Amino acid sequence: MRKFNVIVANEIEADTAEEAALLMYQELTKGQPPLHFSVMDDANSTTSITLDREKADEFASIDHTADPGNW
Numbered sequence: 001m002r003k004f005n006v007i008v009a010n011e012i013e014a015d016t017a018e019e020a021a022l023l024m025y026q027e028l029t030k031g032q033p034p035l036h037f038s039v040m041d042d043a044n045s046t047t048s049i050t051l052d053r054e055k056a057d058e059f060a061s062i063d064h065t066a067d068p069g070n071w
Contacts, residue, residue: 007038 010027014020028034035053040046 003042005040007040008034009036009038010034 008024008028010024012020012023014023032053033056035051035056037049037051038046039049
C-alpha cells in the first residue's frame, strides 16, 4: 500500500501561528469537513483535489476496511 501526505490548506487571519492552528482546529471540529486538498505521494508528486461533498459523504459512510482490495 502506498503512503500519501494529505494537506488541508485554509487561509486564516490570526496574530500568531498557534492562534491560526487553534482557529483551524475549531473550524474542523464545528464546521463541515474541508473539500479542497493537496495530496503528495511517495514520489513527491503533488496533486490538488476538490471533492464532491455528496460523493465524499457517501464514501465516508461505508466501512472500506472490509474491502479485500485493502488487505
